[in-house]
Amino acid sequence: MYWFSLFFCTLYGEDWKKVKKVGSLLGDTEDIERRKQLSNLALEKLSRIWIRNDKVKQVTRLNLYRALVKSILLYNCGTWSLTKQEEHKLSTIHRRQLRTILNIKYPIVIGNNALYQKTSETPISLTILEARWRLYGHVLRQAINTPPNFAMTKYFKREGRKQRGRPKTSIVTTLRGDLKSHNNDHWPTRLHSINDLDHLRDIA
Structure with missing residues (x-):
């Protein structure tokens, strides 16, 4: 499913963004x-x-x-x-x-x-922040082999050279920004590797 989605996005360019689901x-x-x-x-x-x-x-x-x-x-x-x-x-x-x-x-x-x-x-920014982490918390508490967790694991395990320049805004960069601005000794302040992801799973 992951590779099918990647193929679909590559084949249809930006048109996939206008597809409505749920x-x-x-x-x-x-x-x-x-x-x-x-x-x-x-x-x-x-x-x-x-x-x-x-x-x-x-x-x-x-x-x-x-x-x-x-x-x-x-x-x-x-x-x-x-x-x-x-x-x-x-x-x-x-x-x-x-x-x-x-x-x-x-x-x-x-x-x-x-x-x-x-x-x-x-x-409204605080309402969205709460909704984002409530959803992400549900994902972290799911089994490792569920599609969302599988996708996250693949993302943080990927190899190869990083792209140059500032990264595009994505759910990962948004979550990283949330962690950096979150002043709590019990939460990590970074989300860059599979170890960081596992740390979040342990907390969740």
């Missing part, structure tokens, strides 16, 4: 753009609820938003490997949607921290 596009950037469009469409369909501040309580509007809009925006987000630019765009859309829920429009202004506090929301 509701998500295989390409992270393509899937994120689609998630943003779908969530904004869902938000617009419920516009009559958002503008009725006097009829629908804020807590009810926020619960509806989380169930019917935010869930669409973050569907399968644990698999994403985000660039800083993509993370910033998602955070901007999230805050814009929250302001819509509260019916806050110019010239009314509210800061980001005040917005999160008022809505009891957390920055």
Whole structure:
């Protein structure tokens, strides 16, 4: 299956990124753009609820938003490997949607921290971080011969000369960045070899 996937990607070039599986596009950037469009469409369909501040309580509007809009925006987000630019765009859309829920429009202004506090929301980057490591933890706890663990083992055991230049953003580089910024003595700060991977498996 691994080699078939590699052959498929080589044969069809970048087109594989637009293939939809289990509701998500295989390409992270393509899937994120689609998630943003779908969530904004869902938000617009419920516009009559958002503008009725006097009829629908804020807590009810926020619960509806989380169930019917935010869930669409973050569907399968644990698999994403985000660039800083993509993370910033998602955070901007999230805050814009929250302001819509509260019916806050110019010239009314509210800061980001005040917005999160008022809505009891957390920055979307933290939500995605939690989802990513929850998913990765499930993978690490699975048997070694399962497809995700097999793919990881093959990745870290691969031989040959490394490519020059800065590596492309991938789920591996994203996880490495998470570990570097995670200040915890019980967790490793690197993910570069099969030994590092085994260390994470032992902790998980």
